[in-house]
Amino acid sequence: MAMLGRTSVGRRWAVGGAALALTVVTGCGGGGTGESAAGACEPASGKVTLQYWSWVPGMEQAVDLWNREHPDIQVELKNTPSGNAGTYQNLSNALKAGKAPDLGQIEYDSLASFRLKEGLRDISSCPGVTEAETRFADWTWSQVEFGAEGEDGVWAVPQDTGPMALFYRKDVFEDLGIAVPKTWQEYEAAARTVRKAGKYITHFPQTDPNWFTGLLWQNEATLFEREGDAWKVTVDRPESRQVADYWQNMIDDKLVATDLQGFSPALYKSWNSGEVVTWISAAWGYSTLRDNAKATSGKWAVAPMPQWKAGEKRAGNWGGSTTAVLAGSPHPAEASQFALWLNTDPKALEILNREGGLYPAAKAGLDLPALKKPVDFYGRQPVFDVFAEASAGVDTGFTWGPTMTDTYRFLSDGTANAIGGGSTLGDVLKQTDAQSAESLRKQSLDVTE
Incomplete structure (x- = not known):
C-alpha cells in the first residue's frame, strides 16, 4: 500500500497557543x-x-x-x-x-x-x-x-x-447495462437508470455528518484552518458547496432514498432486498455489508470513489x-x-x-493475510487493494476543529431539516459555518473571519 506523505497537518490542526494553554x-x-x-x-x-x-x-x-x-x-x-x-x-x-x-x-x-x-x-x-x-x-x-x-x-x-470507496451491486449494474461510474456525473446518470428500474442508487442519511464530511474531504473541503493562534471556520466554501449542491439535486430529483438511517435495520433490509444498490463507505464498511446483507453474498463489488474530475484519484476518509x-x-x-x-x-x-x-x-x-486474500462476500474480489489505493488519495491537509462535536450536531440537525424540505444543504453549510464560529468563541478561542 502506498503511504501518504508527511505534511504539516498536525501543526495546522494543533490545539495550541495562548488561547488554549491547557x-x-x-x-x-x-x-x-x-x-x-x-x-x-x-x-x-x-x-x-x-x-x-x-x-x-x-x-x-x-x-x-x-x-x-x-x-x-x-x-x-x-x-x-x-x-x-x-x-x-x-x-x-x-x-x-x-x-x-x-x-x-x-x-x-x-x-x-x-x-x-x-x-x-x-x-x-x-x-x-x-x-x-x-x-x-x-x-x-x-x-x-x-x-x-x-x-x-x-x-x-x-x-x-477509513479510506472511502464505492460498494456496488455488480449484478444489478450488469443487468441494467450500467458501467461502474468513474465520475460523479456518471454516478448521477447511473442513479437515473437505477431509479427507472424502481431502485435507489444509495441512501442519504439524516444523521451521519461524519459520512457527509468524508464526501467533503474528498473534494479538499477542509472545515477549519489555523491562522497563528486563531481559528478560521471554512465549512461554507466553494468546494463544500459543490458537494452540497450535487447531493441536493439528487435529493430534489428523488434519486436517493432519504427515509433510511445509517446502520439501521431498515437500511439492512433495503440492501438485502436490492432496493438500495450502492454505498459510498469506508474500508471498515466491508464487514458491515457482509454481516448485514447476507442474502446478497457474492453480488457486491468495490470500486474507487467517483471523481469530481476525470482521471483523479482522490478519496475521502470516514x-x-x-x-x-x-x-x-x-x-x-x-x-x-x-x-x-x-x-x-x-x-x-x-x-x-x-x-x-x-x-x-x-x-x-x-x-495481514486477510488484507491480501479475495473476499468471498464480494465475489472473491481482493477488495482491500481498492482501499489501499484509496488511502493513498486521502488529503492529509484536512483540518479538524477543537469543537467537532458541536459542528457535527449542527450538520446533523441542519441535514434533517433540509431532507424534510425546510432548507437546502447549501443553507446547512452557511448555518453550520456561523454556528461553529460561535461555538469556538464560547470556548474563549480566537476566531478570524
Missing part, C-alpha cells in the same frame, strides 16, 4: 497537574490493572490475548456505544467526576475536543511512544501529534483509518480511531504499552480486522 494531568505515580510533555512516565513497580473503553466488535478477544501474555498488566474492557452515540458524553462525565478509565477509544476528529477539555494525557515521554512514529502511516501519526507551536505532544496511538490515555490515569506507562501493542502486534491487528472490520493504521497491518 493544563495536562499526567497521573504518573499519582502525580498532579502541570507537568509538560517532558514529565516523568515511569513504569509501576508492581502489578497493574487498567480500564479500557471501546466499541470495536471482538475487542474482548484482543484484550484476552494481551492478558494471557502480560500477567503483570491486566486490562479490564468495557464495551461501549460508538463515540457520538454515548461514549464521548460518558467519558466527559467520568473525567469531570475523576472516574475516567485509563484508556479510551477516541476518533481522530474528536481528539482536539478532548484536549480542549483537558481530558488527554501527553504520552510523548512514555517508553517507546515517540519511537513508534515510523510504525504508522505518516498521516495518521500527524493526527495524534499536536500542541502549542514548537511543543508538540503525542495524545494517542493511531488505531485504524472514521478511524485512536487509543488514547486519559488524563488522571495513574499508570500512563503501562497504558501506553498496551495501546502500542494493541495497534501494532500482528495477532492483535488480525483479530481487530477479522472481528471488528478495522483497517489498520499500522504499517505492519498492511501485511
Whole structure:
C-alpha cells in the first residue's frame, strides 16, 4: 500500500497557543497537574490493572490475548456505544467526576475536543511512544501529534483509518447495462437508470455528518484552518458547496432514498432486498455489508470513489480511531504499552480486522493475510487493494476543529431539516459555518473571519 506523505497537518490542526494553554494531568505515580510533555512516565513497580473503553466488535478477544501474555498488566474492557452515540458524553462525565478509565477509544476528529477539555494525557515521554512514529502511516501519526507551536505532544496511538470507496451491486449494474461510474456525473446518470428500474442508487442519511464530511474531504473541503493562534471556520466554501449542491439535486430529483438511517435495520433490509444498490463507505464498511446483507453474498463489488474530475484519484476518509490515555490515569506507562501493542502486534491487528472490520493504521497491518486474500462476500474480489489505493488519495491537509462535536450536531440537525424540505444543504453549510464560529468563541478561542 502506498503511504501518504508527511505534511504539516498536525501543526495546522494543533490545539495550541495562548488561547488554549491547557493544563495536562499526567497521573504518573499519582502525580498532579502541570507537568509538560517532558514529565516523568515511569513504569509501576508492581502489578497493574487498567480500564479500557471501546466499541470495536471482538475487542474482548484482543484484550484476552494481551492478558494471557502480560500477567503483570491486566486490562479490564468495557464495551461501549460508538463515540457520538454515548461514549464521548460518558467519558466527559467520568473525567469531570475523576472516574475516567485509563484508556479510551477516541476518533481522530474528536481528539482536539478532548484536549480542549483537558481530558488527554501527553504520552510523548512514555517508553517507546515517540519511537513508534515510523510504525504508522505518516498521516495518521500527524493526527495524534499536536500542541502549542514548537511543543508538540503525542495524545494517542493511531488505531485504524477509513479510506472511502464505492460498494456496488455488480449484478444489478450488469443487468441494467450500467458501467461502474468513474465520475460523479456518471454516478448521477447511473442513479437515473437505477431509479427507472424502481431502485435507489444509495441512501442519504439524516444523521451521519461524519459520512457527509468524508464526501467533503474528498473534494479538499477542509472545515477549519489555523491562522497563528486563531481559528478560521471554512465549512461554507466553494468546494463544500459543490458537494452540497450535487447531493441536493439528487435529493430534489428523488434519486436517493432519504427515509433510511445509517446502520439501521431498515437500511439492512433495503440492501438485502436490492432496493438500495450502492454505498459510498469506508474500508471498515466491508464487514458491515457482509454481516448485514447476507442474502446478497457474492453480488457486491468495490470500486474507487467517483471523481469530481476525470482521471483523479482522490478519496475521502470516514472514521478511524485512536487509543488514547486519559488524563488522571495513574499508570500512563503501562497504558501506553498496551495501546502500542494493541495497534501494532500482528495477532492483535488480525483479530481487530477479522472481528471488528478495522483497517489498520499500522504499517505492519498492511501485511495481514486477510488484507491480501479475495473476499468471498464480494465475489472473491481482493477488495482491500481498492482501499489501499484509496488511502493513498486521502488529503492529509484536512483540518479538524477543537469543537467537532458541536459542528457535527449542527450538520446533523441542519441535514434533517433540509431532507424534510425546510432548507437546502447549501443553507446547512452557511448555518453550520456561523454556528461553529460561535461555538469556538464560547470556548474563549480566537476566531478570524
